[in-house]
Amino acid sequence: MKRRVVITGLGAATPLGNSISETWEGICRGKSGIAGITKFDCTLFETRIAGELKGFDPTRYVNRKEVRRLDDFIIYALAASEMALADAGLTIGAAEAERTGVIIGSAIGGLATMEKEKEAISLGGPRKMSPFAIPSVLANLAAGHVSIRSGAKGPINCSVTACASGTCSIGDAGRIIAGGHADCMIAGGADAAVTPMCVAGFNAMRAISKRNDEPEKASRPFDRDRDGFVIGEGSGVVILESLPHAMERGARIYGEIAGYGNTSDAFHMAAPPDGHEGAARCMQAAIGDAGMTAAGIDYINAHGTATQMNDAFETEAIKTVFGQHARTLAVSSTKSMTGHLLGAAGAVEAIFCLKAIGEGVLPPTINLDYPDPDCDLDYVPHRARKRAIRTAMSNTFGFGGVNAVLIFKKFEE
Amino acid sequence: MTLEEKVIAVIIEQLDVTREECSIEASFIDDLGADSLDLVELIMEMEEIFNVQIADNELEKIRTIGNVLDYLKSKGVVWNE
Numbered sequence: 001m002k003r004r005v006v007i008t009g010l011g012a013a014t015p016l017g018n019s020i021s022e023t024w025e026g027i028c029r030g031k032s033g034i035a036g037i038t039k040f041d042c043t044l045f046e047t048r049i050a051g052e053l054k055g056f057d058p059t060r061y062v063n064r065k066e067v068r069r070l071d072d073f074i075i076y077a078l079a080a081s082e083m084a085l086a087d088a089g090l091t092i093g094a095a096e097a098e099r100t101g102v103i104i105g106s107a108i109g110g111l112a113t114m115e116k117e118k119e120a121i122s123l124g125g126p127r128k129m130s131p132f133a134i135p136s137v138l139a140n141l142a143a144g145h146v147s148i149r150s151g152a153k154g155p156i157n158c159s160v161t162a163c164a165s166g167t168c169s170i171g172d173a174g175r176i177i178a179g180g181h182a183d184c185m186i187a188g189g190a191d192a193a194v195t196p197m198c199v200a201g202f203n204a205m206r207a208i209s210k211r212n213d214e215p216e217k218a219s220r221p222f223d224r225d226r227d228g229f230v231i232g233e234g235s236g237v238v239i240l241e242s243l244p245h246a247m248e249r250g251a252r253i254y255g256e257i258a259g260y261g262n263t264s265d266a267f268h269m270a271a272p273p274d275g276h277e278g279a280a281r282c283m284q285a286a287i288g289d290a291g292m293t294a295a296g297i298d299y300i301n302a303h304g305t306a307t308q309m310n311d312a313f314e315t316e317a318i319k320t321v322f323g324q325h326a327r328t329l330a331v332s333s334t335k336s337m338t339g340h341l342l343g344a345a346g347a348v349e350a351i352f353c354l355k356a357i358g359e360g361v362l363p364p365t366i367n368l369d370y371p372d373p374d375c376d377l378d379y380v381p382h383r384a385r386k387r388a389i390r391t392a393m394s395n396t397f398g399f400g401g402v403n404a405v406l407i408f409k410k411f412e413e
Numbered sequence: 414m415t416l417e418e419k420v421i422a423v424i425i426e427q428l429d430v431t432r433e434e435c436s437i438e439a440s441f442i443d444d445l446g447a448d449s450l451d452l453v454e455l456i457m458e459m460e461e462i463f464n465v466q467i468a469d470n471e472l473e474k475i476r477t478i479g480n481v482l483d484y485l486k487s488k489g490v491v492w493n494e
Contacts, residue, residue, distance in 0.1 A: 063429055064429040065427075065428060065429035065451070069450075069454075127457075127460075128457070130454060130457070131450040131453040131454050131457075132450060132454065135450075
């Protein structure tokens with residue numbers, strides 16, 4: 001018997017704001033978080049725009065020594081976790097510690113640290129390597145530090161499934177609670193990969209937008225003139241609890257995990273198969289896990305990266321799964337506003353689904369000025385829409401052929 | 414700035430501690446909240462600034478601020494800035 005799992009706390013730092021309220025306000029207003037890159041000198045780069053955090057003060061969350069020794073992705077994860085725990089009003093005492101776990105995913109881990117330390121070695125030799133390099137580079141150290149800080153001693157893991165990492169974290173954390181292996185989980189994703197290697201690497205793959213002169217218009221999912229995604233950074237973390245645990249302490253409940261699906265394309269390292277059948281199977285798996293039918297889904301927060309291939313293929317997969325209902329349900333890509341937060345994307349997009357259910361507001365797809373004829377669904381163009389919904393699906397697909405889909409529903413006893 | 418003042422300035426910066434905490438007898442680990450990795454990093458910084466190389470077996474003897482000063486002086490390091 002699977003136990004019911006609810007979400008009771010939210011935390012995020014995104015290009016739209018350094019908190020949930022600021023971020024959600026940006027989403028509702030259809031604001032873009034994309035601007036010129038400030039994190040390194042990008043003069044020679046083809047792409048010079050990204051979704052960076054703005055005015056984020058790390059010393060609100062860590063001391064000065066830690067600012068130096070921890071890669072930004074770890075600090076972002078600590079920030080979102082602290083916000084989520086505070087939002088949930090959850091303190092992890094001795095009684096809960098061993099029944100509380102952490103899964104924070106990251107697509108790339110401490111890439112900025114890796115680049116910096118490689119330069120130190122190249123210039124000064126191996127003795128110039130910092131002792132903090134390795135524990136700053138390892139992707140699971142975000143989860144590690146969140147565990148150390150919060151005192152959570154239960155299951156710990158780190159999903160490294162590229163752009164699906166945040167979704168896999170929350171999905172797997174839900175299963176850990178559903179299976180009775182923990183009562184609470186701190187789960188989400190973090191990435192801080194606005195770095196020379198990441199930007200040049202995605203440029204080499206022809207995967208990211210080069211609309212440098214119009215940063216706010218650069219991320220244009222489902223638009224005819226889209227030219228790739230925009231790299232973003234940040235973190236999203238949610239607090240998951242078994243229903244009895246949440247009820248017992250009178251926690252506010254944002255929603256319930258209805259279903260989770262996870263499939264592999266077994267096809268190509270970066271391209272989806274025809275019709276994105278892996279994604280379609282994944283949506284079907286999540287719907288099956290939820291014990292629902294496709295007609296029960298009201299809103300999809302799409303992967304919607306704004307690459308040529310993703311948006312057309314994802315649209316096709318949605319049509320395969322939903323048939324006629326694909327014409328009535330709402331689909332939007334919040335990446336049009338946040339950019340693509342890589343390993344954090346699935347986590348912040350799960351949060352947007354929960355906010356959409358809770359507030360009765362569908363996030364828009366901004367910059368959808370010239371709809372691609374191959375992308376012909378209701379993408380909630382330009383402006384957020386007021387609509388009461390009961391269920392929301394979050395799609396994420398990653399390099400390596402990973403697909404991960406979560407379904408959230410309004411909580412009802 | 415004397416050698417002692419410079420060493421303490423580096424320690425304040427690296428370990429995020431106050432001037433008051435930095436007595437000559439202060440132990441890095443017991444009094445200044447450093448862990449073994451902090452200590453490695455601190456020594457690397459000292460090597461860089463004072464242009465010395467501290468061998469690993471000598472590293473073990475460096476426990477307090479006084480130990481660092483004694484070590485640097487024994488290597489003939491002088492500082493006037």
